[in-house]
Amino acid sequence: MKIIPLTEDVSLKRSIDQGTEEQRKAVSEIVTTVRQEGDKALQQFTEKFDGVRVSDLLVTNEEITKAYETVSEETIEIIREARDNIRDFHARQVQQSWMTTAANGTILGQKVTPLDAVGVYVPGGRAAYPSTILMNVVPAQVAGVERVVMTSPPQKDGTLNDVVLVTANELGVKEIYKVGGAQAIAALAYGTETITAVDKIVGPGNIFVALAKQQVFGTVAIDMIAGPSEIVVLADASANPEYVAADLLSQAEHDPMASAVLVTTDAHVAEAVAEEVKKQLETLPKREIAQASMDDYGAIYIATSLSEAVDAVNELAPEHLEVVVEDPWAVLPLIRHAGAIFLGEYSSEPVGDYFAGPNHVLPTNGTARFSSPLTVEDFTKKSSIISYSKAAVKQHGEKISAFARLEGLEAHARAIDYRLKEK
Structure with a gap:
């Protein structure tokens, strides 16, 4: 890893991948064809891109039953406990409708309503991501969404991964x-003969999935366009280099474009972490991926003070931030921009990925400056409630009419004036 003194500009200068012109054109053609030809197009594209012909798109009960035969009870219990932790955390995010009444009879309020239907995209094929299912389905269910649909690319035998099926079933997902x-x-987004359209699409995917989400946005809502995974570790002399290196590599193994950065106030820690990364890379199964990530998007910055280090972290606005300093709770109020904040040397990033309860769907590419993790609120919508009494109109009507005429909207003003004339 590169060890460099901290400068004013600590950004890795990564821009959001907008895809090539060829990729955008290909996605546009796919979206249009599916919209026109429905299930037929889905089957043809599945055969073309996944190498398998799927006659029945909907997962059957028999497939789910068979999946349980291969997944150990221990694994199922881990999934259930993680589910319960995630559900408990998100239950605290539920917002209630509210109303307030004024002395003149005015009633104002906000009605919170869950979305009718949500689609969860789960990457698949050669890999299995049960955590993606948990993190996207659970908050939707807590919000009160009645219909949660899941899609995932099939394996070469035309089935979905057994752990994926078991996880979805443990959550009660009926449409897979x-x-x-x-x-x-x-x-x-548009529906086919088999799949009924939803109101919002969530879940990660490759560049083609990301571009498709961009194209259908407006017809449906989407969660975010996520970039490669990121971690920043803020450390002082008290940090354990072995732990820090392991946590940096935990993100580097995701993707050659993943970013793993250490910001430290101690040069000895910087050197020790760099050596430990080299050592741990030697036995890492995904060494090639992690090495590419470290070479291209990894760095160690040495700050002259904790204050300077914190400023650097806020400039980076990372997806994951680990605060591994002597008193992490004292630093917490100073952190303004981070998707998830892990405090202390035992709060390793994978704790949040799988088990603790907070959502691991987080803003990337510096968007933590203005974005938040996926929450229950993302699966609801709000309606304003306005009920004016006759007394309230008489009290404020002339001011409302005047405001309308200020904008040159005479019909607006007259709508109020007619009521003011009423005896």
């Missing part, structure tokens, strides 16, 4: 479809 890529996003 064997389709992935941009074609799945199009199906969720």
Whole structure:
């Protein structure tokens, strides 16, 4: 890893991947074809991109039953406990409708309503991501969404991964479809003969999934366009280099474009972490991926003070931030921009990825400056409630009419004036 003194500009200068012109054109064609041809297009694209012909897109009860035969009871219990932790955390985010009444009879308020239907995209094929299911489905259910649909690309045998099926079933997901890529996003947005359209699409995916989400946005809502994973570790002399190196690599193994950065006030820690990264890389199964990430997007910055280090962290606005200093709770109020904040040397980033309860769907590419993790609120919408009494109109009507005429909207003003004339 590169060890450099901290400068004013600590950003890795990564821009959000907008895809190539060729990729955008390909996605547009896929979306249009699915919109026009429905299930037929889904089957054709699944055969083309996933190498398998799927006659029945909907996962059957028999497939789910068979999946339970291969997944150990220990694994199922871990999934259930993680589910319960995530559900408990998100239950605290539920917002209630409210109303307030004034002396003149005016009633104002806000009505919170869950979305009717949400589509969850789960990457698949050669890998399994049960944590993606948990983190996207649970908050939707806590919000009160009645219909949660899941799509995931099939394996070469035309089935979905057994752990994926078991996790979805443990959450009570009834609609699970064997389709992935941009074609799945199009199906969720516009509907086909088999898949009924949803109101919002959430979940990660490759560049084609991301571009498809961009294209259907407006017809449906989306969660975010997530970039490669990121971690920043803020450390002082008290940090354990072995732990820090392990946590940096935990993100580097995700993707060659993942970012792993250490900001430290101690040069000895910087050197020790760099050596430990080299050592741990030697036995890492995904060494090639992690090495590429470290070479291209990894860095160690040495700050002259904790204050300077904190400023650097806020400039980076990382997806994951670990605060591994002598008194992390004293630093917490100073952190303004981070998706998730892990305090202390035992709060390793994977704790949040899988088990603790907070959502691991987090803002990337510096968007933590203005964005938040996925929450229950993302699966609801709000309606304003306005009930003016006759007395309230008489009290404020002339001011309302005047405001309307200020904007040149005479019909607006007259709508109030007619009521003011009423005897």
